[in-house]
Amino acid sequence: MISSPSEPRLAKKDLEIAVDGFVNKPPSIDMVYDGLKTAPEQICKVNSWLNERGAIYFKPIGAVTCGGFGLAKAIKHTNQIELCAPSLELHDLCRELELKEGEPFLEFTDSLHAVQKIVDAYKNCRYLPATVQAGLRIPLYEGCAWEIRNIFFMGEGLQWLGSYVKVGDDEHFATVEQGGHRELPQKVLEATMGGIAQWYEVEQLAIAASCANPVYSLLRERCDRDIHTRLFSIDLAPDEDVPSLVEVQYGPSYEGAVDAFNHFDAEALDRTRDAFQWVAERDPTRFELR
Ligand SMILES: Nc1ncnc2c1ncn2[C@@H]1O[C@H](COP(=O)(O)OP(=O)(O)OP(=O)(O)O)[C@@H](O)[C@H]1O
Numbered sequence: 001m002i003s004s005p006s007e008p009r010l011a012k013k014d015l016e017i018a019v020d021g022f023v024n025k026p027p028s029i030d031m032v033y034d035g036l037k038t039a040p041e042q043i044c045k046v047n048s049w050l051n052e053r054g055a056i057y058f059k060p061i062g063a064v065t066c067g068g069f070g071l072a073k074a075i076k077h078t079n080q081i082e083l084c085a086p087s088l089e090l091h092d093l094c095r096e097l098e099l100k101e102g103e104p105f106l107e108f109t110d111s112l113h114a115v116q117k118i119v120d121a122y123k124n125c126r127y128l129p130a131t132v133q134a135g136l137r138i139p140l141y142e143g144c145a146w147e148i149r150n151i152f153f154m155g156e157g158l159q160w161l162g163s164y165v166k167v168g169d170d171e172h173f174a175t176v177e178q179g180g181h182r183e184l185p186q187k188v189l190e191a192t193m194g195g196i197a198q199w200y201e202v203e204q205l206a207i208a209a210s211c212a213n214p215v216y217s218l219l220r221e222r223c224d225r226d227i228h229t230r231l232f233s234i235d236l237a238p239d240e241d242v243p244s245l246v247e248v249q250y251g252p253s254y255e256g257a258v259d260a261f262n263h264f265d266a267e268a269l270d271r272t273r274d275a276f277q278w279v280a281e282r283d284p285t286r287f288e289l290r
C-alpha cells in the first residue's frame with residue numbers, strides 16, 4: 001500500500017488512546033529507551049502479570065507496524081522464562097540476555113531479577129518506544145491463538161465491512177502473515193466459547209463499532225487524504241470472556257479481507273469491493289483495485 005510522506009504518521013498508541021473507555025484493554029506499561037534500568041515498581045507489576053496470566057507481550061508503539069515486526073512474548077514456567085518472537089528480534093533478545101541460540105529459556109532463582117533482565121534486554125535491543133502488556137487469557141482454537149478482526153471503512157461516512165477470525169499457526173501469535181489462516185467467527189467461537197459464542201460475537205461487534213467512531217474522527221482529522229488510512233481494523237479477543245483489545249490499526253490487509261470474505265461472507269465481500277471501487281473512482285492514481 002502507498003502512504004504519503006507529507007501527512008503525519010499516526011502511531012498505534014494514538015489509536016489506542018482514542019479508544020480509551022470504549023473497550024477493555026490488558027494492563028500495560030510504556031517503555032522508552034533511556035539507557036536506565038526500568039523502575040522497580042514497574043518490574044513488580046510486570047512480574048505480577050507473568051505470575052497471574054502466565055505470559056507478557058512486548059510490542060513497538062511507534063509508527064504503525066504489522067506482520068508481527070518487533071513483537072516478543074515471555075512465558076513463565078516454574079523456574080524458567082521462555083522467550084518467543086516471530087521475527088529475528090528473538091535472536092537479538094537472546095544475545096542481549098547471553099542465551100544460547102535455539103534455547104531461549106532464562107533460568108532464574110529470583111523471578112523479579114529475571115523480569116528486570118528481560119524488560120531491559122528488550123529495550124536495549126530495540127532502542128525504540130515499546131509497550132509491555134499483560135497476556136490476554138484467550139482459549140486456544142485447535143491449539144492456536146486467534147482474534148476477531150473487525151474491518152471498518154471511511155467513505156462518505158463510517159462503514160463496517162465485515163468481521164473474520166485470524167487464526168495463527170501456533171499458540172502464541174494470531175498473525176496470519178506468519179502462516180495462519182482466516183475463519184468464520186461463529187465456527188471459532190462455538191469451538192472456543194461454547195454456549196456464549198453467539199452472545200460474544202454480537203457483544204464484541206458492538207464494542208468494535210463503538211471504538212470505530214473515535215478512530216474514524218482521529219483518522220479524518222489527521223490523514224483524511226491517505227487512501228491507506230481509509231481502512232482500519234479493531235482486533236478483539238476474549239480475556240476471561242470479556243471482549244478485549246488486541247490491536248487497533250489502520251491499513252490492515254485489503255487482500256486479507258477479500259480472501260476471508262471470498263470464502264464465507266458474500267455480502268461483506270460486496271461491501272469491501274464497493275468501498276474500494278469508491279476510492280478508485282475518486283483517486284485512481286493511489287489505489288489499484290484487484
Ligand atoms: N496482550 C496480549 N495477549 C495475548 N495475545 C497477544 C497480546 N498482544 C498480542 N498478542 C498476540 O500477538 C499477535 C500480534 O500482536 P499485534 O497484533 O499487536 O502485533 P502486530 O505486529 O500488529 O501483528 P499483525 O499486524 O500481524 O497483527 C496478536 O495477534 C495476538 O495473537
Ligand SMILES: [Mg+2]
Nearest residue numbers: 175235246247
Ligand atoms: Mg495484530
